[in-house]
Amino acid sequence: MVKHFGPIAAVNGLDLEVPEGICLGLLGPNGAGKSTTMRLLTGQAIADAGELRVLGHGLPSDSKAARLEMGVVPQLDNLDVDVTVEDNLAVYARLYRVEDVGAAVDRCLDLARLRDRRRDAVDELSGGMRRRLLLARGLVHEPRLVLLDEPTVGLDPQIRTEIWTLIGELKSRGTTILISTHYIEEAERLADEVAVMTHGKVISRGRPADLIAEHAGRQTAEVYAPPQRLAELRASVEAEGLKVRPAGPAIAIVGSERAAAGVVPEDAVVRAATLEDVFVLLTGEEAE
Numbered sequence: 001m002v003k004h005f006g007p008i009a010a011v012n013g014l015d016l017e018v019p020e021g022i023c024l025g026l027l028g029p030n031g032a033g034k035s036t037t038m039r040l041l042t043g044q045a046i047a048d049a050g051e052l053r054v055l056g057h058g059l060p061s062d063s064k065a066a067r068l069e070m071g072v073v074p075q076l077d078n079l080d081v082d083v084t085v086e087d088n089l090a091v092y093a094r095l096y097r098v099e100d101v102g103a104a105v106d107r108c109l110d111l112a113r114l115r116d117r118r119r120d121a122v123d124e125l126s127g128g129m130r131r132r133l134l135l136a137r138g139l140v141h142e143p144r145l146v147l148l149d150e151p152t153v154g155l156d157p158q159i160r161t162e163i164w165t166l167i168g169e170l171k172s173r174g175t176t177i178l179i180s181t182h183y184i185e186e187a188e189r190l191a192d193e194v195a196v197m198t199h200g201k202v203i204s205r206g207r208p209a210d211l212i213a214e215h216a217g218r219q220t221a222e223v224y225a226p227p228q229r230l231a232e233l234r235a236s237v238e239a240e241g242l243k244v245r246p247a248g249p250a251i252a253i254v255g256s257e258r259a260a261a262g263v264v265p266e267d268a269v270v271r272a273a274t275l276e277d278v279f280v281l282l283t284g285e286e287a288e
Contacts, residue, residue, distance in 0.1 A: 001050035003036055010036040012200030023177040025191030029285035033200040034180035038149045042072055071143035073135050075150040079122045086118040089140050096141035104140050112136035128159035135166055148179040184276045198283040208275050216273035217255030221264045224250045245280045
């Protein structure tokens with residue numbers, strides 16, 4: 001797929017297939033094209049080139065039928081604050097032609113752990129409650145495919161963990177999930193497979209452990225030192241054919257188990273290689 005906004009290629013030759021029953025994480029820095037990809041999948045944007053099929057439906061010609069089988073949880077909170085918690089769910093249940101609206105609302109209230117707040121106004125809920133309601137609303141019609149666009153962006157760690165728990169429950173039911181995120185921990189915790197995305201295309205894809213083994217090896221050695229020493233060390237290590245990435249006030253020598261004797265300083269902190277190492281090496285961006 002290709003999608004331009006003026007001179008900017010937001011999606012640039014993206015090739016993506018999501019097998020049924022898995023959680024696929026689109027992991028990339030801001031501006032990588034993740035949200036544009038979500039908009040293409042929901043028919044909110046139309047590709048300039050390429051073929052797009054969702055659940056057997058061609059887009060954009062059959063986007064209405066595709067949307068009936070998809071659950072979409074947007075990045076931004078767009079709940080209706082003028083009605084109650086249960087009304088937010090009931091309206092969507094009717095829009096998606098759910099036969100038993102009451103049962104669907106009760107099921108989603110239980111999922112979001114909001115049954116005791118069902119008659120409260122949305123603006124009386126905490127941020128975590130609103131996010132749980134937003135997720136439950138996207139599931140009110142029991143969709144075959146759920147699209148989660150940066151589901152925990154801007155949330156504090158406690159609320160983020162609550163949302164991860166709900167998504168984990170969804171995974172356990174075998175629902176197919178496509179989640180976009182720029183949080184490394186979120187991708188590692190939730191995704192069966194991760195597709196690393198930058199500049200509008202997927203540059204590597206696989207299970208987190210496989211990506212780490214392929215791109216980062218087994219170990220990473222972090223060295224903390226003054227900037228001049230780090231610059232000199234980086235040059236000497238890279239001259240040995242090893243990969244080096246920035247790591248805040250340090251540098252990280254990725255795949256340090258392959259280093260010859262004496263290349264890695266004795267004061268280096270050696271740890272297991274991580275998906276963060278892969279992310280930074282492939283995208284050139286610092287991880288969050």
